[in-house]
Amino acid sequence: MTPRRLALVLLAVLVVxxxxxxxxxxxxxAPPPPDLTGLVPFAEAPIEKxxxxxxxxxxxPSPSELPTMPLAPIxxxxxxxxxxxxxPPGTLACVGAALGIASKALECGRAHYAKGEYYDAxxxxxxxxxxxxxxxxxxxxxxWLAETYYRLDRFQQADALFRQVAGGPRTSEFALWSLHSSGxxxxxxxxxxxxxxxxxxx
Numbered sequence: 001m002t003p004r005r006l007a008l009v010l011l012a013v014l015v016v017x018x019x020x021x022x023x024x025x026x027x028x029x030a031p032p033p034p035d036l037t038g039l040v041p042f043a044e045a046p047i048e049k050x051x052x053x054x055x056x057x058x059x060x061p062s063p064s065e066l067p068t069m070p071l072a073p074i075x076x077x078x079x080x081x082x083x084x085x086x087x088p089p090g091t092l093a094c095v096g097a098a099l100g101i102a103s104k105a106l107e108c109g110r111a112h113y114a115k116g117e118y119y120d121a122x123x124x125x126x127x128x129x130x131x132x133x134x135x136x137x138x139x140x141x142x143x144w145l146a147e148t149y150y151r152l153d154r155f156q157q158a159d160a161l162f163r164q165v166a167g168g169p170r171t172s173e174f175a176l177w178s179l180h181s182s183g184x185x186x187x188x189x190x191x192x193x194x195x196x197x198x199x200x201x202x
Contacts, residue, residue: 139168143178
């Protein structure tokens with residue numbers, strides 16, 4: 001091969017061969033910012049809408065006169081009325097009452113009262129009031145008779161006895177209890193002013 005032809009072959013080979021590979025690109029240390037182009041439509045300003053005017057409704061006219069409300073009815077309390085403490089009945093009290101002994105009639109009447117036997121209690125206590133002679137004894141018998149009448153819904157008779165015993169000496173235990181109970185009978189008899197005046201004394 002002649003030198004000229006060898007030079008042409010080498011030239012052709014250089015032309016056919018690819019050039020040197022480019023150097024590798026060095027990436028930055030910080031990541032690139034995210035592509036936010038897809039979010040741009042959502043960040044657009046909302047469409048301006050005209051404000052909706054609310055209609056002013058007229059207020060209803062105020063009533064010229066308020067209706068009169070009825071007063072609450074005044075009734076006696078639903079709880080049981082307190083009474084003086086009941087002592088234990090004596091031995092064979094009702095046997096002595098049948099014999100006409102006033103003290104036994106009182107004990108027998110109280111025993112019937114404690115059992116809720118108010119009709120029998122009234123008979124024995126009425127006998128004790130009739131037969132008794134001592135003032136304190138009669139006051140006690142009248143008090144328990146009044147309590148018995150109260151349980152029998154005989155409020156007029158109970159009230160008269162309560163007020164009679166309450167008019168006695170205030171040192172008596174049954175005078176104070178009778179005054180208290182007369183306030184209850186006043187309520188039952190619809191005498192509200194007297195009931196108020198009675199209860200204000202305690």
